[in-house]
Amino acid sequence: MVRLYTTELNIGYGERSIVKNLSVNIPDKKITAIIGSNGCGKSTLLKAITRIIPHQGGAVVLDGEDIAKENTKLLAKKMAILPQTPESAAGLTVGELVSYGRFPYQKGFGRLTTRDYEVIDWALEETGTKDFKFRAVDTLSGGQRQRVWIAMALAQETDIIFLDEPTTYLDMAHQLEVLELLQKLNVEQQRTIVMVLHDINQAARFADHLIALKDGEVVKTGSGEEVICPEVLKQVYSIDAAIGRDPRTDKPMCITYDLIKA
Template sequence: MFRLQATDLSAGYTETPIINHLDLCIPDKKVTAIIGSNGCGKSTLLKTLTRILPHSDGSILLDGEHIAKKNTKALAKDMAILPQSPETTGGLTVGELVSYGRFPHQRGFGRLTAKDKMIIDRAMEQTGTLDFKYRPVDALSGGQRQRVWIAMALAQETDMIFLDEPTTYLDLAHQLEVLELLQHLNETEERTIVMVLHDLNHAARFADHIVAMKNGGIVKSGTPDDVIEHEVLKTVFQIDAVIARDPRTHKPMCMTYHLLKGEITNEENITHIRPVAGRA
């Protein structure tokens, strides 16, 4: 099932197109990872799907309605987005930051109701941040801060959460902590998770659906087995990868690779073939 679909989508900054006539379907209640080299349009796609960046052509439908026509608060009840390396105003406590997630649901003077406070505490409890409620966000470690931002998204009570490189600047343990939390939210609460990831093995391990991008288009989308394979990685990253099977998860994993210097890998075909929408 697809609640969110993009058709013939183009977007970019000023006069520079980044995404070119792209078709995409986001599987509902699944974890989707977007992968690709730097500058391929991953973050631009994420911002366009969540209306942070306007699209210049095509359409984005959420539950059959154009998101461009949706009220801002109404859209914020459907989707939350965490940008790459989000920053807070100095001096904010964890509880204060998480409370911002209730903004789309507030009326009048924006005072927190008893229900708001209950939802805020529950979001912090789910993310293991309740003990930090009165601590300044700036005093937390990178992994702790990222969990606080996810708590804010949970307090927003959306079915869909978009994250732009949520593991950036985190060590391996904290990367796994964040990704396992997102996987848990998907499995226990059926939240739709869409995230940009750089680590191919993380994408294969934690995602149900992967979208591989190059030059503003989609090279391949599908299951980890569909996307984490030799020819796709050769086209997307210009690498010669050895793909094996993870003995714990039975998902594909990139064992080793080397750069294919000076080799052309179907780059002309990417710009001329209309991408096929992903499947669940």
């Protein structure tokens, strides 16, 4: 089933075109990873799909409606986004930050209701951050902070969560912790997860569906088996990759690679 898709999407900054005539489907209740080299348009695509930036042509369609025409609060009840570098939460406690996820549901003076507090506590519980509720966000480790931001997205109660490089600046253990949390949300709560990832082995391990971009255009979409292969990686990254199998998951894995020189 596909609730969210783009048709001939064009995105640019001024005269510069970043994404060109891009049409992709985002499978519902699955994990989708967008991969590609630096500057290929991954983050730009994510921002356009979530209406953070406008697009110059084509459409982003969710539940049969063009999101460009959707009411902002209504759209915020359907999709949440965790940007690559979240805004500073200096001076906020964890509970206060997570409460911002309830903004689409607030009316009048924006006071939190009993229902809001219940959802906030649930989001903290699901992300393993309840013990931090009254701690300042800026006193937490990188992995803890990332889980708190995910809790804020969960508190938004959306079916779809977008994340732009959620493992950036995290060590190996915290990267795995965050990705396993997202996988848990997908499996146990049927959340649709869409994320930009730099690590292709993480993408192959955790994503059901991959979108490989180069210069703002789709090179290949499909499963890890279809995308993480020498031919596609040669086109996307200009590398000669040796692909094996992950001994624990049996997913495709880039073991080593060489640059392909012009």
